[in-house]
Amino acid sequence: MAFPSTLGAGGERAQRSVQEQLTGGQSDVVGQVFRILLLISLGVSLVVLAILFQDVITTGSGVFTTRAESFLSGGLRGSAARSGIFQAMAGTFWIGIFVVVFSFPIGVASAVYLEEYSTKGRLARLVDVNIRNLAGVPSIVYGILGLTIFVQQLEGITGGRSLMSAGITLAILVLPIVIITSAEAVRAVPGSLREAGYGVGATRSEVVRTMVLPYALPGIITGTVLALARAIGEAAPLYLAGVTTGLLPGKQGLLEPSQLRESFTALPVVIAEWSRNPREGFTEIAAAAIIVMLAIVLAMNTVAIVLRIRYEKKRK
Amino acid sequence: MGQVDLPPAIEPTESLDVEDLNPDKEPTVVLSDAPSQEVVFAVRDLDVYYGTFRAVRDVNIDVHRNEITAFIGPSGCGKTTVLRCFNRMNDLIETARVDGSIQYHGVDLYDQAVNAVEVRRRIGMVFQKPNPFPKSIYDNVAYGPKLVGRKGNMDDIVEKALHRAALWDEVKDRLKASGLGLSGGQQQRLCIARAIANDPEVLLMDEPCSALDPIATARIEDLMQEIKDDYTIIIVTHNMQQAARVSDRTAFFTTEVNSESDTRTGLLVECDSTDKMFSNPSDERTENYVTGRFG
């Protein structure tokens, strides 16, 4: 299609010049290099993860192929060839139970209090600031709390350096996570839903029970699962709370409650100790234990992420 | 360039039709009573898509140098979408796609070889809501010239731009103060100064006064008249009276419903000199809009 020439003869020259100027810009080399550097930084995480998984699997899978059953059912021993993670798994299992039993109700209740009952009160503001600070306290300081209060002061109840002390300590450690994620989930409940409830004369607890909590439940569960995954991976507070790092006498059934007041060990501690042990074979069983732990933790994180994505999709 | 005899009975309907021009004549684009002016932008059969949705269709328009061209019309008719095509700002939207052509001084803006960054240095933009950088007033205005590495004393460049934007007197003692500390009207004039400092040929203004009070609006309208001689201005406005006050040429857009998908696509109805558009428009839809019967 012929376009009307919009310029005179001098305009032809001007037009060519405009064309040159518009197309003449240099290719943005610096910009491209910058972009590639940024992409590389993102790739670093990917590469590190890949190498980590590969290393752990190659080092540890041998244990599973040669002696899977004795590894899973054995306890702490002097030699790597006879050590197993059963006791550690039992300890970690019970720690998980403590987190769910303790942190979930108190965490959700605190979140509901903060978001539904007293959003502007002085107590609520204090609690809010307090929780955000607690979330940033190093985990080993929680170990001090556990040592002083549960191991020493409350020795009569907890049995001192026992699974119970450790369980409660870790439950306390992840409580802020449960509170913060639950509060977010409750905050996300649309106001119109609450108004509908109040409008028909429901009391606050009824509105919370029948409308707010059901709506927020996926978010709350996501938060609790993440907290659980975090608690399972923590070792530092356990050292202060009295975890056994040497040998653990005896081996009880998984569900025997008496072990709660007795010495214990846990998966992350076992990993730490075996990693440091220079003797033959301990690196391999450390890697094998890591495989088990990563499987558990990654499964939980995946469940939490999937829940969150489905929950977000529903809301759209 | 003198008056030119056109083939008679040309009623510019939607806009200038290419076939109506005699290519052998002295090339000027004449549109009824409008003064003869060089064409800066020639838009032909422009469609803009967001994904598969056609937001605007079949835009044909010429924009003349050193004139203020106003785009008016109801909400959602694509005025801003079309405006943003002139400086390739729609490139920033992933799904946006352009069909047809926009020629800038004869050069196809959307040609593969054209660098959008270069385009924007010649075709500046002022946005609906003032968006000064969280930097000092001085640094806001100097940002553009520094990009290009313009020769000359930066202080002078900044001062001249602020003068042209009628802001100098108010800020000359506090050039280091943050741009965010100004009032809404002042911030918008700062944004105009920032655009002007880049020494563009064209200024695109997307409802520049809609976030401002009437006094600030009046100042900016005065400003536009003052700087018209140095720039070609295209302004999108919701305010018909503003278009009538300020512009030389007016383009009226409207929407039509797409029955199958229940969406609306914008289109250009008519473009003519402002006087004609507001007193004696050719299209009934235009007449309905400017007389307030709808819109």
Add this chain to the structure above:
Amino acid sequence: MSDLSLPSPGLTLADLHGDPRRVRTERIVKAVLTAAATVSILISAGIIWSLARETFTFVTEVNWAAVLFSDGWWPRQGVYDLRTILVGSLWVTVIAMVVAVPVGLGSAIYLSEYARPSVRRVLKPTLEVLAGIPSVVLGFFVLSVISPSVVQRIFDNGLFSLAAAGIGVGILSIPLVASVSEDALRSVPVALREASYGLGAKKITTVTQVVLPAAVSGLVAAFILAVSRAIGETMVVFIAGGAAGNQAFELSPLEPGLTMTAAMATQAKGTDQVVGEALTFQSLYFVGAVLFVVTLGLNLVADRFVRKVRQAY
């Protein structure tokens, strides 16, 4: 009593009091919830109380010469040179930041400014997976890969070193830096970017001269939070830093070393009342108190910066 379907002229205040049972339920529920919320306050009080008692004992009874003028951390012999473990923490933190800040910030910038949504959906989970890896696993990884294949190869030092541990802590901190930075970048309004592009700026110019400066408060907050996290990290150093119960004053990060956190962990390993000098046990609390105060201070400062971001936009 009149027909309840009509407001009777005899409507009194008492009629609007409500069912006493429901009212009581409300009171009980509110009391329970308030009690739950105060648990968190009790926890803080517990931490402070736990630290305070024994720290007080330590501070009042210790021979300050042993703290200020001695060399090395030998708690069982009553030598408490805080410098030694502070230097250890400092080295680990600095090296961790050298790793975490460029990688985390770079990832955040890419995700926020460059990545298309489809790319983002694939790459962002990488960071989330990394965030979920427990620190003991990183400790193993440092001993198994990072130390032998990277640090030892370059510096030819021993297997256990603070430098290697620092890299491990840095890797752990990447997701934190990335996510807080990304939030800060995304909070910068689109209008500012448009203004910059509208003036003919290239993307790198817009990112470096408009977006990053506008997001600076949030980026500072990310950095401070990461520092706080690195200071508080225990297990990586415990496993791979060569932490023994004691440590001579050592300036070089290429040697095994001791951080505040690892000092605490090695201290309490085994029996809690340690055989040794009388204040050995209390020294654990003393270090804990220092750690608590430092990280609390950092977190409060970071909080201020986050609030500045929210205010600006």
